[in-house]
Amino acid sequence: MLTPYAHAQQTLGGITGTVTDASGAVVADATVTLVGDQTKLTRSQNSNSNGGYLFVNLPIGAYTLTFTHAGFQTQTIPSILVQANRTVSLNAELKVGNVSEAITRECRTPGWDRSEFRFGQRTHLG
Numbered sequence: 001m002l003t004p005y006a007h008a009q010q011t012l013g014g015i016t017g018t019v020t021d022a023s024g025a026v027v028a029d030a031t032v033t034l035v036g037d038q039t040k041l042t043r044s045q046n047s048n049s050n051g052g053y054l055f056v057n058l059p060i061g062a063y064t065l066t067f068t069h070a071g072f073q074t075q076t077i078p079s080i081l082v083q084a085n086r087t088v089s090l091n092a093e094l095k096v097g098n099v100s101e102a103i104t105r106e107c108r109t110p111g112w113d114r115s116e117f118r119f120g121q122r123t124h125l126g
Contacts, residue, residue, distance in 0.1 A: 014087040015080060016054040019047045019067055021094055026051030030069040030094065037062040037079065058082045065090065073097035 015034065019027040030047040034055050047053045064078040072094035080088060 011060050011084050012057045013060060013082040013084055014054065014056045014058055015063065015065065015082060015090055016052070016087055017090040017092060018051045019053065019069075019092045019094060020051055021072070022096065027069055027072070027094055030067055030072075030092075032092075033066045033068075034058075035064050035066075037064060056087075060084050065092070067092045067094060069094060071096065 019030040019032070021027055026047075026049075028047055028049045028051055030051070030053075031044060032047060032053045033042065033044040035042050036059070038061055039059065041059070043055055045053055045055070060082055062078075063080045063082060064076060065080060066077075067075045073096070075092055075094055077090065077092070080090060082088060
């Protein structure tokens with residue numbers, strides 16, 4: 001007798017991207033901090049030698065990303081929607097300045113059924 005089994009619904013997603021400066025050069029070793037807007041789940045990592053970062057296995061929900069690196073202004077992007085079985089691609093462009101100077105970008109979520117967001121011409125989320 002065969003026993004049917006149920007697949008667990010995937011309730012995890014991710015966020016990935018590249019950190020660059022205003023000229024488009026990659027910024028290695030930038031600190032990228034992720035905080036869950038509701039859960040306050042916090043993860044932090046440094047961008048790799050190609051400026052890349054990747055957060056995986058994130059519970060669905062909204063998150064705030066903060067990017068910092070010496071010689072650049074801190075950039076914060078709030079309300080990034082992570083959906084089940086999807087990885088949001090979000091690039092950050094850091095501006096020269098002091099870490100104590102901060103820039104906040106607004107993230108408009110088009111809805112749960114779409115995974116595409118755009119921030120200017122350099123950033124594609126999908």
